[in-house]
Amino acid sequence: MESPDIFLLVLDSLRxxxxxxxxxxxxxxxxLQKLIDDGTYLQETYSTGSWTVPAHGSLFSGMLPSESGxxxxxxxxxxxxxxxxxxxxxxxxxxxxxxxxxxxxxFGYDEGFDKLYSCFPKLPFDxxxxxxxxxxxxGESSADTYWELMKWILSDNRFNRLGNSFYSLLSNRLxxxxxxxxxxxxxxxxxxxGSPRFFFVNYMDAHEPYTEESRLDExxxxxxxxxxxxxxxxxxxxxxxxxxxxxxxxxxxxxFIDYLKSAGLYKDSLLVILGDHGQALGEHDYWGHGTFxxxxxxxxxxxxxxxxxxxxxxxGSPMSIxxxxxxxxxxxxSGDLEALSATDRDYVxxxxxxxxxxxxxxxxxxxxxxxxxxxxxxxxVNLGTEEVELVNPPTDEGKRGIEEIADREGLIDELTTEAxxxxxxxxxxxxxxxxxxx
Numbered sequence: 001m002e003s004p005d006i007f008l009l010v011l012d013s014l015r016x017x018x019x020x021x022x023x024x025x026x027x028x029x030x031x032l033q034k035l036i037d038d039g040t041y042l043q044e045t046y047s048t049g050s051w052t053v054p055a056h057g058s059l060f061s062g063m064l065p066s067e068s069g070x071x072x073x074x075x076x077x078x079x080x081x082x083x084x085x086x087x088x089x090x091x092x093x094x095x096x097x098x099x100x101x102x103x104x105x106x107f108g109y110d111e112g113f114d115k116l117y118s119c120f121p122k123l124p125f126d127x128x129x130x131x132x133x134x135x136x137x138x139g140e141s142s143a144d145t146y147w148e149l150m151k152w153i154l155s156d157n158r159f160n161r162l163g164n165s166f167y168s169l170l171s172n173r174l175x176x177x178x179x180x181x182x183x184x185x186x187x188x189x190x191x192x193x194g195s196p197r198f199f200f201v202n203y204m205d206a207h208e209p210y211t212e213e214s215r216l217d218e219x220x221x222x223x224x225x226x227x228x229x230x231x232x233x234x235x236x237x238x239x240x241x242x243x244x245x246x247x248x249x250x251x252x253x254x255x256f257i258d259y260l261k262s263a264g265l266y267k268d269s270l271l272v273i274l275g276d277h278g279q280a281l282g283e284h285d286y287w288g289h290g291t292f293x294x295x296x297x298x299x300x301x302x303x304x305x306x307x308x309x310x311x312x313x314x315x316g317s318p319m320s321i322x323x324x325x326x327x328x329x330x331x332x333x334s335g336d337l338e339a340l341s342a343t344d345r346d347y348v349x350x351x352x353x354x355x356x357x358x359x360x361x362x363x364x365x366x367x368x369x370x371x372x373x374x375x376x377x378x379x380x381v382n383l384g385t386e387e388v389e390l391v392n393p394p395t396d397e398g399k400r401g402i403e404e405i406a407d408r409e410g411l412i413d414e415l416t417t418e419a420x421x422x423x424x425x426x427x428x429x430x431x432x433x434x435x436x437x438x
Contacts, residue, residue: 003090003196004307005269006328009256010059010200011249011301012052012100013207013289014275016045018246019301028243031254032273032303039271039305040312045319046348046373047277050297051290051356052102055276055321056109060084062325065351066413072353072368077108083325085112087198090332095193096200097186099177103202113200119177119185176204179252187259198332201256205249206279208288212241223288224359235282242281267308270331272324275300290356291364293371293380295392298350318373320348347374347405353383367413372405381406383413 018028021041027033048058049065057063057070061079065071068079084094096103096116103109110116177185186201193199208222216237221229253273260266280286283296290297302324304312323345353368355361365384372379379391379402386406391399405411 003092003332005195005265006087006092006198006332007260007269007271008198008200008328009253009271009273010056010202010276011206011253011273012202012204012276013279014246014249014301015206015242015278015281015296016275016299016301018243019275019303028246029250029253031250031257032301035253035257035271035273035303035305039303040314042302042304042314042319044316044373044375045274045300045302045321045323046350046371047275047298047300047321048350050277050293050350050352052100052276053107053356054351056103059276059321059325060109062322062329064322064349065353066411071351075102075107077111079111082112083329084198084200086329087332088112088114092196092198092332093193094198094200095189096202097182097189098200098202099182099204100202100207115189116200117185117189119182120175175209176207179203179205179249180255183252183256183259186256190259190263190265196332198328202276203249203252205245205252206242206275208279210241210245211248212244216241220287223290224355224357224361224364226287227285227361232282232285233287238287239281242279269305270307270328271305272302272328274302274321274324276321291352291354293350293352293369294390295378298371317344317346317375318348319345347372349373349411370406370411370413372402374401374405377401379406 019032019041020043021033021036047055049055049071053075054065054071057065057068057077057079060077060083061068061070061081062083063079070077070079084096088094094113094115096110096113097119098104098109098116099119101118101120104118105116106118182201182203186199190197190199208220213220216233218231218233220226220233220238257266257271260269260271277289278295278297278299279289280292280294280296284292284294286292286294300321302319302321306312350371350373351368352370354366355364365382367383369389370381370383372381377391377393377398379399380389381387381402382389388399388402388406391402
């Protein structure tokens, strides 16, 4: 068969239990549920990391973080051949649209793309983004914090900063482009491209901050700061806020799918939609993602809609997002869609090499963690002490099985690349900080 168009949509921070038909009884994602009817939901799929950089590093390279060197303090994508590069060599036009500041040319993710468009909300005036300063007021509304904002406004380019500050306060814009706007941009770029095409989109609506966080009774402390927070927010209330944005995201995905159908691109295309990692909503008293490897952080939803007439089978073995990379690459080379039927694995691995953001939490091991998941056991190994810290189900037999796999020589216990990141410009640094990366 001819090489099919390939559409790869990453829904950043989307939890598996908001998509999995067995968990999602409230139909938070009705459009994704309809897509499952046309394809396959890949149960028991795991990311290779618990935040954007290692997850996308594996999705685009087909390697674990310890093999590619992408993760820990090394945030730059610099592999020998990216997924997009391989597809381009097979004659694909490679286009990407991203509203995630990590997945841009600033960090090397444009490798292999003919075009990788970075899409972020624009301010009306030319100046530094004021939302980082405004966020300080949200956390502590006092005369001192307002005075600090005023000093920042007056310190440079004051008229533009003042205008952007008023605009940000009144519009309550998020630091990423909303799903409906991003879908419209993606559709415009699809219309400008030709077949066969590889088209990638990264959506951020399931990532904090959320549109309705302000209605919560108390502020949510996200990511590593949540580990040392003095109090825990109401889990049900925060989950409702998360679900609201997931519903909005699902509506935009529905618009994307409807466009593919109306344009005659849906029937014969390969459409893959997945979460790059999960999002903790109070499990283990953690809020957000990164550093740790709990199931809520690394188990991800994956939906595959193959070209019409092709079925995708699925075994009960665990699957890695590396398998998604391998399958797409094989499809582009041979047109063999049987590659999408995941090979049986004895286990899958996720890795975290130290804290993913600056922290003074001393008990987080510098060496990090490794999660090992088999068909019936989930274990997390502390790479500093080599002890199995968590296993589910908590049986001696399960723990011995995880320890045996952890001892195998094939698993690397450190990143293969030394940390060495180019300094990004102020606008990129501001966007990352607004998303919780310090």
